[in-house]
Amino acid sequence: MAGTLDSTDPLTDAAFAEATNAILDAVGRVIDGKPDAVRFALTALLAEGHLLIEDVPGVGKTMLARALAASVDATVRRIQFTPDLLPGDVTGVSVYNPVEREFEFKPGAVFANIVIADEINRSSPKTQSALLEAMEEGQVTVDGRSHPLAEPFLVVATQNPLEMEGTYALPEAQRDRFMMRISMGYPDAAAEALMLRQRDTVNPLDDIRPVVSSGQVLDLIAWVRAVHVSPAIEEYAVALAQATRTHPDLRLGASPRATLQLVRAAKVRAALDGRGFVIPDDITALLVPVFAHRLIAARTAGSVRTRSGDAIADTLEQIAASVRVPIASRR
Numbered sequence: 001m002a003g004t005l006d007s008t009d010p011l012t013d014a015a016f017a018e019a020t021n022a023i024l025d026a027v028g029r030v031i032d033g034k035p036d037a038v039r040f041a042l043t044a045l046l047a048e049g050h051l052l053i054e055d056v057p058g059v060g061k062t063m064l065a066r067a068l069a070a071s072v073d074a075t076v077r078r079i080q081f082t083p084d085l086l087p088g089d090v091t092g093v094s095v096y097n098p099v100e101r102e103f104e105f106k107p108g109a110v111f112a113n114i115v116i117a118d119e120i121n122r123s124s125p126k127t128q129s130a131l132l133e134a135m136e137e138g139q140v141t142v143d144g145r146s147h148p149l150a151e152p153f154l155v156v157a158t159q160n161p162l163e164m165e166g167t168y169a170l171p172e173a174q175r176d177r178f179m180m181r182i183s184m185g186y187p188d189a190a191a192e193a194l195m196l197r198q199r200d201t202v203n204p205l206d207d208i209r210p211v212v213s214s215g216q217v218l219d220l221i222a223w224v225r226a227v228h229v230s231p232a233i234e235e236y237a238v239a240l241a242q243a244t245r246t247h248p249d250l251r252l253g254a255s256p257r258a259t260l261q262l263v264r265a266a267k268v269r270a271a272l273d274g275r276g277f278v279i280p281d282d283i284t285a286l287l288v289p290v291f292a293h294r295l296i297a298a299r300t301a302g303s304v305r306t307r308s309g310d311a312i313a314d315t316l317e318q319i320a321a322s323v324r325v326p327i328a329s330r331r
Helices: 013-028 035-046 061-071 087-091 125-137 172-177 189-198 214-225 231-246 256-272 280-285 287-294 304-308 310-322
Strands: 051-054 076-080 092-097 102-107 114-118 139-142 145-148 154-159 180-182 250-252
Touching: 013 035, 013 061, 013 214, 013 256, 035 051, 035 061, 035 154, 035 180, 035 214, 035 256, 051 061, 061 076, 061 114, 061 154, 087 092, 087 125, 092 139, 102 145, 125 139, 125 154, 125 172, 172 287, 180 287, 214 256, 231 256, 231 280, 231 287, 231 310, 256 280, 256 287, 280 287, 287 310
Parallel strands: 051 154, 051 180, 076 114, 114 154
Antiparallel strands: 092 102, 139 145
């Protein structure tokens, strides 16, 4: 039976640590040498956000998404985004039933606990936008009727760099729906050599078994919500967001949604570290993954580095260094 928690007992510090470590271990056995990426994926799940993984093909983006899905005993759907994919393929459509003489809703691929949106930027902006309502409100509206999605609900999307052929830029509103954007990066030589030896005849995904159920994930999410955030930490997060809106090197700053999701992700980081309260390091450690993909650099800051995102990351580091860090923020 899946799961390390007994859903009939109250959640404790030890049970939370046991369950989250089991997920990290299960996914880590598939994704060699990328513990930060695995931790970010779990953070997005427990913070009720969505994860965007951007990198070149073949570095394990889809493998990470599938490994996380396999570690949770929940419904999983994978959508391969292509130029001819239609919005109805994602959300579902109403089909006329001649027997009942009425339209019936046929759910699309988005109706699952974990949705893997593979190569999301290979489809048109119209199809990409089909995910907006689902990611923000947890429901889909078709022909004027709203259909709720399952809980928990997580979209893990992969995308190729814009410089690659056949890609479309994600609209600003779509990027803002993703809590975090991360990159996998190439594995080091040792991890790549180990992959060659271990995966020649065996797919590591075949060995993953669910370690928590969807109901237990909801318990973990509720535990994270209870992590304390002091007023000083809230003011610190707001100050960082406001600094992005006035910085001369940025044309578009962080949205209020970005501030909210930064604090939610920080609460997960604190819980994973065994703390019941958020500290400034939780905020600054997540600043680039949560903020960078939402920001647009000013043309005056332009260079090749701007397009790669390095300039925005540098700007966020400058902002973090310039904003006053709260002291003694536990109370």
